[in-house]
Amino acid sequence: MENQMKAVISHSAGTHSQKDRHFTTNRKKIIQRVRWNNFFRRLFSLSTVFAIGALVILLFQVWTDSVGWLNPGFLTRNLSIFPEKAGIYGAILGTVYLMLVVIPVTILLGVATAIYLEEYAQKGSIASFIRTNITNLASVPSVIFGLLGLAVFGRLLNLGSSILAGGLTLSLLVLPIVVVAAQEALRAVPGFLREGSYAMGASKWTTIWRVVLPVALPGILTGGILAVSRAIGETAPLVVLGIPTLIMRIPKSLSDDFTALPIQIYYWTLDTVLTKEYANLAAATIVVLLIVLFMMNSVAIVIRNKYQRRF
Amino acid sequence: MGTQTNVRKMIHDNIVSNKNWFDKMVPKILFLAALVSVITTLGIVATLIFDTVKFFQMVSFSEVFSTELAPLRAQNPTFGILPLINGTVFSSLIAMAVAGPVGLTAAIYLSQFASERVRNFLKPIMEILAGIPTIVYGFFAYSFVTPLLMKVIPGLGAKNVLSPGLVMGVMIIPIVASLSEDAMNSVPKTISEAALGLGSTRFEVAIKVVLPAAISGIMASFVLGISRAIGETMIVTIASGSSKAFTFDITQSMQTMTSYIVEFTSGDAGTGTAGYYSLYAVGLILLLFTLVMNLIAQYISHRFREEY
Known part of the structure; x- marks a missing residue:
């Protein structure tokens, strides 16, 4: 210088x-x-x-x-080993059934966990332990959740590779996403709303149920939709559960074996060695999957932008 | 001040006196729900350790740390894990060779150079990239990237570790980019504006001022990227195949720990065989790998953080 x-x-x-x-x-x-x-x-x-x-x-x-493979017939036919006759009706139904398990389980457990952590838990060791636990759980590879599902739901509870086993496994996998999103939504509810409610004589639970949750709902829904769209695309845990390669039946109840969109993509991609057209079937299934995910994310963004109130 | 605390106390007393049985039950029920995540963690650790112990009762320790992996051999199957670790390390390194530089420079561009409009256009695209299911990347690697690479590299196998590694890199770019960008955005504007005011170019500010100040967050983002690559399953399962040879040739098939688990569960591993328990042993090692990576990331971002 x-x-x-x-x-x-x-x-x-x-x-x-x-x-x-x-x-x-x-x-x-x-x-x-x-x-x-x-x-x-x-x-x-x-x-x-x-x-x-x-x-x-x-x-x-x-x-x-x-192109050329994605047509109404593809969506309404069931699986077949002949590419021209194959459809993903069963896979779509399988994914829908899976979500019928995942949505209630994750939303209920996730929101309950978040309410406990944000509203009830004392600032102490147990709450911070649960928080650390959730952060770490979010970084566990999905294939390990598959192993958990295989050991606990599949073998211990004897659910095999049913929709229920797959749905519960996926629920545990995406639970941290819902918890974290719901926590943030609850934290964003301003204190004066709670205090106003208390001042009117409402109890703590009434305040949470009637005042806090309605305000936090858009944030919770956004997180929930993102979690569900993650669950829809997950493949590894389901494959580890041992979903059979080609099943022709349409699932009728939650205890039935099933196939789902990502699993179908996986097997068709693997089997392109045998039949070249399977690559087209896989691609067509991917387009369906991506359109579903895109629509869900759009809904999440609309909810976030339109209904989220800022204070 | 005084009135405020009085009001708070009144509110508190009101809450306590108004409690009926339902209000007393609610926290307990919610606590049970919160326990589910803890039980999940315990369940994961317990099942992995429980079955790993059984595995080591059947297979000797020295055999596990060998390079020979032939779990499906009818006579005398062997369970050396080194080929799997080798495959995992190679695929992760290739992925980070793409995601590291591209993710970091994209983050520098987004945080230092890009205008508000460009950023508002680019960030959603990064989010889309991060939201695509890994199975789709797997299909892309196998049916597009591998045939493309075959034209450039003659000896490339139909299943190889290079192609899924590259695609995995693309998948991890958004993770590295967004975390690094967060780290760089948390450097106070006053510092970079002071440097600009002294006549530095934006590039000089980025490299000499912002990068050193944000280095802990950037390193943490790299480590989290590696952790993500280690745990990634479908891309490598589809495009890298299941060769259990111990090789350093990235143009050939290698099996990672994750794809071993997938291959073995979709096969006919009967309960009670060493093959079935080997799944959990591999799963445990995989979990330890990612856990160590996450701990390193947390340590880096706490230990080397610059406080302003």
Whole structure:
């Protein structure tokens, strides 16, 4: 710093030509630095272009593979080993049944857990232990939940690879998502609403049920929808439960074996070695799955933007 | 001040005196619901350890840490886990070779260079990328990326670890990018604006000011990315195949710990065999791997955090 100062002083004391030279070298340096800046700005923006490009190519590839295969018959027919006759009616039903288990279980357990942690738990060891536990649970690989489901629901409770076993396994997997979202929604409810309710003589539970929950509902719903859309796309835990490869029956009750959209994608992709057209069936199923997920996420965004009240 | 505390006390007394049996039951019921997540964790740990112990009663310790893996051999099956760890490490490294640089530079672009409008356009796309099910990435890796790579690399196998590694990298970009961006956004604007005011270019501010200040969060995002890659299942199961050879050749098939679990459960592993219990042993090691990674991430972000 001191040297720089001296240099500047000596320069200003020097002849006119020296001053000029100093000015031009400095100018060159600045131009060079600006060039580097522009170069790296473009280079770094390419990273985002890369990500977008990957997404576009992926969607385009899946779409072109599915063209001609995705038709009403594909949605209403059941599985078949002949690609032309195959449909995903059973898989769609399987996914719907799975969600009939996942939605009530995760929403009930998740919201109850969140209410306990936010409204009732004392700031103490048990609550912080449960919180740490939920954070860690969220980072456990999904395939491990499959092993848990296989050991506990599949073998111990003897549910086998039924819809109930699969649904409960998925519920535990996405439970942390609902809990965290519901916690945030409850935390965002301002204290004056609670105190106003108490001042009117309402009990704690009445306050939570009639005042806090209605205000927090949009946030809870958004989190719930995101959790369910995660569950719809999960494959690994279901495959680990041992869902049979090709079953032709349509599931009728929760204790039946089943197939679901992601499982069908998995087996068709694996079997492209045997029959090339299975790749098209897999792609068509992916399109159906992505459309469902896209619609659910849109609903979540609409709820978040339209009904979420800010205080 | 005084009136406020009085009111609070009145409210509190009111709550206590108004409690009927239902209001007393509610916290207990909710507590039971909260216990489910704890029980889930205990259940995971218990089943994994319980069956791993059984596994080690059948298979010797030295055999597990060998390179020979042939669980389905009728005569004398062997259970060396090193090929699986090898496959997991390689696929994760390839994924991070993509997700690390791309994710970080995308984060720098989003937090330092991009205008509000560009950011509002890019962030939802990143979210879409993060929301695509992994099975879809698996299909993409197997039916598009592998055939494409085959044209460039002649000796590439139809199942190889390179293609799923790259696709897994794309999958992890949003995770690294959003976490790194959060870390860089939490660096106070005053610091970077001071540097800009002194005549630094935006690039210089990003590299010399913001990056060093946010390095703990960035490192944590990398570690969480690795943890995600280790636990990723469907992409590697579909595109990397199930070769149990101990190899360092990334153009060939390698099996990861996750895809071993999937292969073995969808096969006919009868209860009570060493093969069935090996699932849980591999699962336990996988869980330890991801747990250690998450602990490292938490440690880094606490230990090296710059406080402002």
